[in-house]
Amino acid sequence: MKLAVLADIHGNFPALEAVAADIDAWRPDAIVVGGDIVNRGPSSLACLRFVQERAADSGWRLIRGNHEDYVISVVHDPTDRPGIEGAVRRNVRWTADQLGAAVAALEAMPEIMRLYDPTGGEARIVHASMRHNRDNVLATTPDDELREQIAPPCPLIVVGHTHRPLIRRLDATLVVNVGSVGLPFDGDTRACYGRMEWRNGGWRAEIVRVPYDRERADYDFIATRYLDTSGPVARLVYDEFLTGWPRIYTWVARYREPVLAGAISIDESIDELLAICDGGPPPDWMKPAAPFS
Numbered sequence: 163m164k165l166a167v168l169a170d171i172h173g174n175f176p177a178l179e180a181v182a183a184d185i186d187a188w189r190p191d192a193i194v195v196g197g198d199i200v201n202r203g204p205s206s207l208a209c210l211r212f213v214q215e216r217a218a219d220s221g222w223r224l225i226r227g228n229h230e231d232y233v234i235s236v237v238h239d240p241t242d243r244p245g246i247e248g249a250v251r252r253n254v255r256w257t258a259d260q261l262g263a264a265v266a267a268l269e270a271m272p273e274i275m276r277l278y279d280p281t282g283g284e285a286r287i288v289h290a291s292m293r294h295n296r297d298n299v300l301a302t303t304p305d306d307e308l309r310e311q312i313a314p315p316c317p318l319i320v321v322g323h324t325h326r327p328l329i330r331r332l333d334a335t336l337v338v339n340v341g342s343v344g345l346p347f348d349g350d351t352r353a354c355y356g357r358m359e360w361r362n363g364g365w366r367a368e369i370v371r372v373p374y375d376r377e378r379a380d381y382d383f384i385a386t387r388y389l390d391t392s393g394p395v396a397r398l399v400y401d402e403f404l405t406g407w408p409r410i411y412t413w414v415a416r417y418r419e420p421v422l423a424g425a426i427s428i429d430e431s432i433d434e435l436l437a438i439c440d441g442g443p444p445p446d447w448m449k450p451a452a453p454f455s
Contacts, residue, residue, distance in 0.1 A: 163279060163360035164188065167287055167340045169196030169322025171213075172229070173203025173257070174344025174403070175382065177353040178212060180374035181343050188357060193220070194275050196322045196340065197227025197289035200268070201257040202399050203344055204388035210264055226271035227289035227323065228296045233258050237265050245422040246414055246431075249395050256392035279360050284316035290323035299339050301328045308332055318358060318365045325408070327354055327369040338367045345399075349443065351376065351406040379403070394428050397436070405441050412444040 200206035216222040291297035291311035327341030340356030417431035
């Protein structure tokens with residue numbers, strides 16, 4: 163039994179196409195998209211349509227992540243907010259406008275997908291953890307906390323959300339974080355997904371990195387007018403795309419209160435952060451992602 167899981171596409175259509183082609187060549191028995199198909203990138207509608215077509219034609223299974231929830235939330239409550247929260251919501255509204263009526267499809271997606279191995283054991287796919295869809299399964303997560311995140315235990319649990327791939331065994335469970343198709347956060351800008359295979363009575367896992375047409379993906383930021391019209395947060399997302407390192411967590415943590423207090427403007431705070439990072443990891447990149455991740 164062969165299972166492919168891809169997650170955290172974030173509107174990066176060329177990366178999605180490349181990963182889909184690699185998966186096709188591997189010929190798995192099941193394919194699951196683990197959420198965050200949309201938002202934090204320029205081509206959410208194209209990505210959503212692609213995975214919907216694969217669901218209809220090839221049996222792909224789709225679950226929703228926190229970014230689908232962000233879009234749904236903004237559609238139901240479009241009111242503005244002050245400071246950094248308002249800037250983030252402006253960026254999400256841009257995605258919601260691009261999706262239009264397709265937002266309804268996000269609401270219909272389940273949060274959990276359960277498959278079963280040849281012995282009847284559960285293979286469970288969730289976006290982040292069993293606790294909630296903004297939780298963080300990391301290499302540094304203590305064992306006791308990880309047990310809470312995967313409870314109830316099963317032979318295989320597959321997650322995404324952090325954009326940082328890992329394979330970890332805890333007790334009788336193989337825990338796999340498949341990383342990110344569209345915005346990896348480990349300094350490697352290639353697309354990323356996970357292959358799981360049932361062999362000799364147990365699960366084995368492999369993280370696969372896939373090169374793709376980054377010039378075309380770069381052009382999408384301009385052609386869709388994402389950089390021009392989705393607000394200042396687009397500059398952070400674009401730098402995440404260019405560098406393969408996270409930016410939004412650090413920005414929220416450092417500047418939420420100073421921006422609200424009027425000590426620094428949103429644009430000035432972004433300028434300052436990008437200068438600090440200078441194309442590399444942020445000072446706190448080993449910490450878990452914030453709610454806006």
